[in-house]
Amino acid sequence: MPHDRPDTTHLIHHPYTPPADFEAPQPGVFKASTVYFPNVAAMRSRQWKDKSGYTYGLHGTPTTYTLEERLCALEGGRQCLLVPSGLAAIATTAMALLKSGDEVLIPDNAYGPNKALAEGELAHWGISHRCYDPMQPAALEAMIGERTRLVWLEAPGSVTMEFPDLPALVRLCQARGVVCALDNTWGAGLAFAPFDLFGDGTLGVDISVHALTKYPSGGGDVLMGSLVTRDPALHLKLKLCHMRLGLGVGANDVEAVLRALPSIGLRYAAQDQSARALARWWQAQPQCVQVLHPALAGAPGHAHWRSLCAPRGGEGLAAGLFSVVISPRYGQAQVDAFCDSLQRFRIGYSWGGPVSLVVPYALAGMRALPTPQLQAGHLLRFSMGLEAAQALQDDLAQALQRHLPI
Numbered sequence: 001m002p003h004d005r006p007d008t009t010h011l012i013h014h015p016y017t018p019p020a021d022f023e024a025p026q027p028g029v030f031k032a033s034t035v036y037f038p039n040v041a042a043m044r045s046r047q048w049k050d051k052s053g054y055t056y057g058l059h060g061t062p063t064t065y066t067l068e069e070r071l072c073a074l075e076g077g078r079q080c081l082l083v084p085s086g087l088a089a090i091a092t093t094a095m096a097l098l099k100s101g102d103e104v105l106i107p108d109n110a111y112g113p114n115k116a117l118a119e120g121e122l123a124h125w126g127i128s129h130r131c132y133d134p135m136q137p138a139a140l141e142a143m144i145g146e147r148t149r150l151v152w153l154e155a156p157g158s159v160t161m162e163f164p165d166l167p168a169l170v171r172l173c174q175a176r177g178v179v180c181a182l183d184n185t186w187g188a189g190l191a192f193a194p195f196d197l198f199g200d201g202t203l204g205v206d207i208s209v210h211a212l213t214k215y216p217s218g219g220g221d222v223l224m225g226s227l228v229t230r231d232p233a234l235h236l237k238l239k240l241c242h243m244r245l246g247l248g249v250g251a252n253d254v255e256a257v258l259r260a261l262p263s264i265g266l267r268y269a270a271q272d273q274s275a276r277a278l279a280r281w282w283q284a285q286p287q288c289v290q291v292l293h294p295a296l297a298g299a300p301g302h303a304h305w306r307s308l309c310a311p312r313g314g315e316g317l318a319a320g321l322f323s324v325v326i327s328p329r330y331g332q333a334q335v336d337a338f339c340d341s342l343q344r345f346r347i348g349y350s351w352g353g354p355v356s357l358v359v360p361y362a363l364a365g366m367r368a369l370p371t372p373q374l375q376a377g378h379l380l381r382f383s384m385g386l387e388a389a390q391a392l393q394d395d396l397a398q399a400l401q402r403h404l405p406i
């Protein structure tokens with residue numbers, strides 16, 4: 001044979017295997033599309049539907065299985081699927097459970113792209129949706145009909161932070177035999193147990209969807225989502241759709257989440273404390289007409305937050321997020337200049353990372369139903385990073401002084 005390239009076969013088929021008994025704080029990272037089988041019989045007999053073996057990278061590696069099991073532990077579930085983003089987890093749920101002619105009910109304050117998916121692809125496929133007021137369980141009860149196959153829940157709602165009576169909504173869905181899926185990104189498996197809302201095993205959601213992009217990743221550098229369940233049949237339905245859509249996640253991203261997960265409780269509590277400190281500070285600022293944080297007395301749904309997230313009294317837990325309504329006497333340009341002049345808060349979407357963020361929202365167009373619980377004004381959403389709360393407060397104070405004079 002002509003020798004026109006060096007023979008590296010021995011590097012590709014190298015006989016060395018390292019000793020097996022290596023242990024370290026972080027699990028090993030396995031990357032694969034191809035997975036080897038020792039023989040054809042093993043190839044034919046291996047199952048990809050459970051975690052008894054490996055068939056193809058898309059169906060799982062030791063790295064993805066490990067994260068899935070840890071997320072089950074975080075949320076109190078039994079099965080978990082990983083997807084490339086939180087929104088992909090929402091979309092996979094819808095695609096797995098809905099078919100033409102079905103209806104999905106979505107809280108009016110849901111994460112916006114959930115509604116956009118319903119208005120776009122789901123509508124194209126003949127699946128209808130309606131938005132319900134999550135603060136009125138009776139309204140949801142009246143809406144659940146013959147064609148309703150899925151009810152979305154979110155606690156609290158996105159941006160405006162109303163905290164619903166989650167157990168009441170879940171009970172309603174169960175009584176009517178409709179699957180309920182919770183977007184549990186805010187609770188993160190820490191503020192309350194989605195599959196055991198009363199702590200006595202009597203009530204829980206069917207599916208907990210989680211944007212791991214936020215607290216589990218914690219770095220502002222990873223996009224990933226999960227779907228956690230407790231019912232094997234429901235999991236299999238989701239898994240079949242997941243497989244047919246070819247959804248996979250990269251091992252490096254899984255590694256980043258595995259590395260961040262041990263500190264999630266510390267980060268969540270720290271960001272919660274900062275958010276509450278700043279939310280209380282905003283309450284004393286005359287430029288602010290309303291502070292939206294479910295742990296503050298008087299906030300929409302505060303009593304529901306308290307009974308779910310602080311059932312034994314005490315401080316309870318809440319994510320590091322809140323919104324404020326700036327008085328309408330200021331112009332949009334002044335409010336924008338306030339945001340632009342912040343030094344510690346950066347302008348950007350998402351939450352749960354190390355850097356504090358601010359986003360101005362225009363509620364008009366975001367809600368289908370009236371919002372009498374909200375004051376008129378300019379809505380700003382703040383998410384806490386890991387900076388000192390005092391440094392963040394000083395930053396807000398200097399920007400207020402410069403651009404929103406009393």
Ligand SMILES: Cc1ncc(COP(=O)(O)O)c(C=O)c1O
Nearest residue numbers: 085086087111185211213224350
């Ligand atoms: C409540 C909620 N759910 C889901 C998502 C979607 O997560 P991702 O950005 O990973 O798609 C977000 C993102 O902001 C969110 O706030």
